[in-house]
Amino acid sequence: MEDFYGHITYLFFYLVCGIGSGLLHVLFNMNSTVPALGASGAISGVMGAYLILYPRSRILTLVFIFLVPIPAVIILGFWFVLQFLAGINSLGVTANGGVAVWAHVGGFLLGMLITIMARGRQTTRWQSA
Numbered sequence: 001m002e003d004f005y006g007h008i009t010y011l012f013f014y015l016v017c018g019i020g021s022g023l024l025h026v027l028f029n030m031n032s033t034v035p036a037l038g039a040s041g042a043i044s045g046v047m048g049a050y051l052i053l054y055p056r057s058r059i060l061t062l063v064f065i066f067l068v069p070i071p072a073v074i075i076l077g078f079w080f081v082l083q084f085l086a087g088i089n090s091l092g093v094t095a096n097g098g099v100a101v102w103a104h105v106g107g108f109l110l111g112m113l114i115t116i117m118a119r120g121r122q123t124t125r126w127q128s129a
Contacts, residue, residue, distance in 0.1 A: 001049050005118070013114060017045025017107045024106030028087070041103035044083075045111030051076045052115040080108055 002010040021041020029036075050057075051072055058069035083104040090101060 001046050001053075004049075004053060004115075013049070013111075014042050014045065016114065017048075017111050018042030020110040021045065021100075021103040021105075021107030025100045025103035028091070028102040029100075036100050036103065038100065038103075040100065041107035044104045044107030045114070047076055047079070048108040048111030048113075049115040052112050052119065080105070083108070 001013070004010075005013050018039060018041050021044060022036065025036055025041070055071065055073040057072045059072050059075050060067045061070045061075060062068075063070075083101050086099070086101040087105050
């Protein structure tokens, strides 16, 4: 992802995904008194960006005892669905620690959105040159 965005822009991308994912987590956990700390939302943003840029790229995945190359769109899509379902399952439940799944969902979607917009800007810039 850093090659696509460049060093400084990637840093801003990472920070925006982290902050945005944290805000979504807060939105879905307004009454929680449990603090949330971590970079998983930002990492989720990187995963969302990877899905947009390299959906057919194969990821070596441990399936039982075998390493199997599986397309990124399947692995990351499956991971996102698991996070989203866990988030739906957590609605209405008082947070008492654990995983900030809404931060994962928010970071992933934000990373995808930013990358779609950035890729569109680069395509437009290349076409006009």
